[in-house]
Amino acid sequence: MREELDFRTEARNLADAAAIDVGHGRAVEVPAAVSEITTRRVLVMARLRGVPVAAAGPLIDERGLDRQAMAGDLLGYVLHQVLHTRLFHADPHPGNVLVLDDGRLALLDFGSVGRLDALTQAALVEVLLALERNDAAGLTDALLTVVRRPDDLDAQGLERALGAFMARHLGGASAPSAEMLVDLVRVVAQHGLAVPAEVAAVFRSLTTLEGTLALLVPGYDVVGAARSRATAQFASQLGAESLPRLARHELGEVLPMLRRLPRRLDRIASALEQERFTANVRLFADARDRRFVAKLVEEVLLAFVGAVAGVMAVVLLATTNGPTVTENVTFLQLVGYHLLVISAVILLRGIFRASRRGD
Known part of the structure; x- marks a missing residue:
């Protein structure tokens, strides 16, 4: 709460969000903060001329704007934040989205944002890929990488519950609603797992965004678009241009462990040779x-x-x-x-x- 009331934090968030390159001509505008005169209690931003998306229907129809393209731009921007950057808008409700006079969209109020680390981002991509493939085992593995696993977890029961969850939401002919993400959190919580606040914020953001996009295109498939975006990102990581960078990244993570491995093996061999190798077993540790x-x-x-x-x-x-x-x-x-x-x-x-x- 204190962070949201400090407008200097929101000014920094605006600067970070404005620096995001979504790769399609800045179809979503973010107001620039005037940092020189922004204080803890006063936020000064560049003025954007437009109307809230909830009241922009006449403007869109009058100018013949492509509602489908506008919805895709807004969803693509938010998904780009979630899957590629460390900061995302956590509350994209209709009051925070403007349709500008030039036909572009603008996103306001970066006081409520979420931040993701690289591990959580990778897990979210795996979650969306598992939903795309209807893979209950993959979804279970992806979720267990970002939640604290209790000692008495019934992994098979969780996998069966997630399989039933996907059959319930993805088995029909109609497009799934973003409410399925809220149901996913509920299924996970029923098995004693606590979803991290950052992941829950992503799910809430997409659920809120679905209501906003429905004002542009009723019935817009947010979950389907997110699954397709994750699939495209995964495919791009396996492309010929990305493989060297991916290999360098993985090698950089494994190299410190490989450097320590010979020394650890030598310690174990010395302990065995000198009969000092012991194993500590605790009874009733579980x-x-x-x-x-x-x-x-x-x-x-x-x-x-x-x-x-x-x-x-x-x-x-x-x-x-x-x-x-x-x-x-x-x-x-x-x-x-x-x-x-x-x-x-x-x-x-x-x-x-x-x-x-x-x-």
Whole structure:
């Protein structure tokens, strides 16, 4: 919240966004901030003449503008930000999109932005590729690269759930809605995985953008266009011109590890030779094992307490000495009856829980 209220941050975001080269003639304009007179509480920008997209219908029809091309330009700009740059507009609602007098589009309000690292960008491309190929296993692998994997994750259950998710949203003849991305987050959350805030912001941005594009072209296929864009980007990375750059990038990441590898192998060999090589194994390191042992100990203790209470009840019921409560019942026998009830409840509870586990 403080970052959004500091207009100097938005001015920097505007400068970063204005520097984005989308490769098709700046079809989407971003207002330039006047940094010299911008302060924490005052943001000064270049004036853009236009109307919000929600009220631009008459202007578009009057000038005969290509609605499909305009929608493609806006979506292409946002996808370029998400897949290629480190900054993207997180709230492209209709009030933040203008149709300028010259027919181009403009995007306002860069106070709400998201930033992605290279790993998250690559994972998003893999997610879109998996959706394009209808590949549940690939979608599972892509998601697990950007979320924290719990110890008790049911990977096969997650893959089956994602397969059902794709069958539900991608199996029909109609174009999928961007709401499927919200459903994807819900499916992942049901399996104990937390989607990073940056990835959730991308999905929310595309969902919001779908509503904006619907004002230009009703029923515009945002998800289909995003999947096609990711496929094109993946194909370009495998092109003859990109392969040397990709090879250099991968080699740069692997080279530090290769440099350390001989030294590590030498340490292991020396430890083996001097009989100093040890392996540390921690019992019950897995939370599931700890829970199992804790439940087992709990049930054994309860069974022991129930058995002891039953034996004590039998002994006390057989005792005829002691103060009397009624003419035929002594105080010790009364205590024995109570212990007998407690023993029966504990033992019946154990039998019931054991039968439930068996089912």
